[in-house]
Amino acid sequence: xxxxxxxxxxxxxxxxxxxxxxxxTLTRQFADPARLKLVAIDDGxxxxxxxxxxxxxxxxxxxxxxxxxxxxxxxxxxxxGLAHVDGEAFTFLDGDDWMQPGRLPVLAAALHDLDCDFVRxxxxxxxxxxxxxxxxxxxxxxxxxxxxxAILPVDDRSMVDYxxxxxxxxxxxxxxxxxAGFGDGLFTAEDRPWIWRLHLEAESFxxxxxxxxxxxxxxxxxxxxxxxxxxxxxxxxxxxVLDLVEADREAERMLPKAVFxxxxxxxxxxxxxxxxxxxxxxxxxxxxxxxxxxxxRDQAEAAIARIGGPRRRVLARVLREADHA
Numbered sequence: 001x002x003x004x005x006x007x008x009x010x011x012x013x014x015x016x017x018x019x020x021x022x023x024x025t026l027t028r029q030f031a032d033p034a035r036l037k038l039v040a041i042d043d044g045x046x047x048x049x050x051x052x053x054x055x056x057x058x059x060x061x062x063x064x065x066x067x068x069x070x071x072x073x074x075x076x077x078x079x080x081g082l083a084h085v086d087g088e089a090f091t092f093l094d095g096d097d098w099m100q101p102g103r104l105p106v107l108a109a110a111l112h113d114l115d116c117d118f119v120r121x122x123x124x125x126x127x128x129x130x131x132x133x134x135x136x137x138x139x140x141x142x143x144x145x146x147x148x149x150a151i152l153p154v155d156d157r158s159m160v161d162y163x164x165x166x167x168x169x170x171x172x173x174x175x176x177x178x179x180a181g182f183g184d185g186l187f188t189a190e191d192r193p194w195i196w197r198l199h200l201e202a203e204s205f206x207x208x209x210x211x212x213x214x215x216x217x218x219x220x221x222x223x224x225x226x227x228x229x230x231x232x233x234x235x236x237x238x239x240x241v242l243d244l245v246e247a248d249r250e251a252e253r254m255l256p257k258a259v260f261x262x263x264x265x266x267x268x269x270x271x272x273x274x275x276x277x278x279x280x281x282x283x284x285x286x287x288x289x290x291x292x293x294x295x296x297r298d299q300a301e302a303a304i305a306r307i308g309g310p311r312r313r314v315l316a317r318v319l320r321e322a323d324h325a
Contacts, residue, residue, distance in 0.1 A: 004037035004062045005030075005088060006108050006169070009081030012040070012095025013071050016047035018216070019095045023056040026093070028101040036104065037062035039081040044071035049095065062086065073230075075182035075190035078165065082180055085172060088112070090180075092166040093213070100211035107169040107210050116144045116204035120159065120168035127217045134215075136162050138207045145206060147199040154256045155306050159207075160199055161261065163191035166213055174202060187230035189237035189265070196241050196258070200248055232280075234269060235287035238262045242294055259295050260303040266291065267311035270318065285318065293322040 008026055012019050023038070030036050038060045042050035050067055057063035064084055068077065078092060089111050093099065110119050125132045137157040138150050150159035165182075174180050179201050182190045198205070238261070245251055245258040266288045273281045292300065292315075304315050 001061055002032055002034040004086045005035045006104050007037040007039055007081075007085040007087055007090040008093055008104070009078055009085075009090065010038065010040045010053075010093045010095060011043055011074055011077035011081060012045070012049050012053075013043040013077075014045045014047050014049060015095030016045070016049050016052065017096075018098075019049050019052045020056075021098050022093055022095055023052065025098040025101070026056075026104075027059060029099075029104040033059065034061040036060060037064075037084075037086050039064050039066070039084045041066045041077040041080055042068065043073070043077045044068045073185055073187040073190075075186040076184050078182050078190075079184060082175060085175055088172055089169050090172065090175065091169040094166060094215075096216045097166065097214060099213045103211040103213065104169075107208070110142070110206065110208040110210070111169050111171055114142075114144050114204075114206050114208075116171070116206050117147075117174050117202040118168055118170040118198060118205050119208045120162070120205065121208060121210045122212065123164065123167050124212045124214045125217050126214050131214070133212075136167065136207045140207065142208055143206060144204050147202050147205045148250070150205070151196075151199050151254060152257055154260050155303075158257070160195050160257070163195035164215070165191050165194060166215075174198070177201075183237060183240055185233075186237055187233050189234040192234075192237045192261075192265075193240035193244060196244050200244060200254070231269065231272075231276075232284055232287055234265060235284075235291045238265060238291055239294070242291075255296070256299050256303070259299045260306070262291060262295065263300065263303045263315055264307060266318070267307060267315050270314045271311060285321075288318055289322040292319050297323075 040053040042053055053065045057065050066080055089108050107119055120136050122133060122135045125134050138159055179197055182194050241258055245254050248254055273284050300319060304312055
């Protein structure tokens with residue numbers, strides 16, 4: 001039996017409606033199913049997600065199904081999967097997404113031929129019957145580049161603003177160097193410090209063309225739609241981003257980008273917080289105040305000036321509150 005070339009980490013919670021589609025697409029990747037190792041994590045599901053995972057595991061020569069009795073969150077579930085990686089490369093697939101046939105062989109070949117630490121790809125966002133191509137924001141395709149060169153500019157989309165863990169493939173040396181893990185216990189924004197660490201500390205990457213991963217948006221039970229305590233984790237995630245950047249050898253050059261990102265995401269959450277319960281909204285504002293208090297005042301004010309509309313006024317008010325806290 002052949003050894004696996006690629007490990008696919010598939011964490012899911014209560015994804016019974018979609019998990020079969022996600023796993024079925026993995027059966028359409030390699031001509032030899034032994035080239036793929038499936039690591040599925042049932043993160044405390046109350047539906048039949050785990051049962052479907054076990055059924056599909058029987059179709060792969062290399063497969064493991066991990067079960068968490070209670071939900072531990074996407075970040076922790078992905079970390080559990082990382083401990084079971086075999087082969088030269090690994091990638092992620094969320095339980096409600098799917099991929100076109102032949103995606104993984106193309107990515108594995110690109111990773112090998114370019115001999116880089118990780119590759120990134122475009123993806124297709126799916127919302128009901130609408131499909132939209134979302135391009136990775138990097139000009140050069142199929143060319144090995146320094147990951148740091150893809151962090152800036154400050155106020156335009158760059159590769160650290162394209163954090164999706166499933167939008168590419170990573171070489172196992174990234175895992176061995178300790179760059180692939182997520183902040184344990186994070187339920188949202190877990191990919192923000194993850195992508196910053198990759199671009200600050202990995203040595204090489206490329207954006208490549210490949211059959212697409214299709215990402216479902218707008219699901220009623222997705223964390224992007226759920227206004228509960230898990231949304232509070234985004235301030236911890238952005239705090240981890242600031243920790244990484246402040247400790248970096250080019251902190252002075254990279255910090256304005258991290259500041260702008262922290263403010264832009266904070267403004268998004270402040271606007272959404274209007275639909276939260278009052279107690280939760282107060283906790284969110286408190287966390288954002290603490291986050292903003294860390295930012296250099298001159299850089300924060302410069303970034304707020306570039307954020308238009310009502311979000312600028314909301315941010316300016318919370319920044320003043322942070323100054324007087």
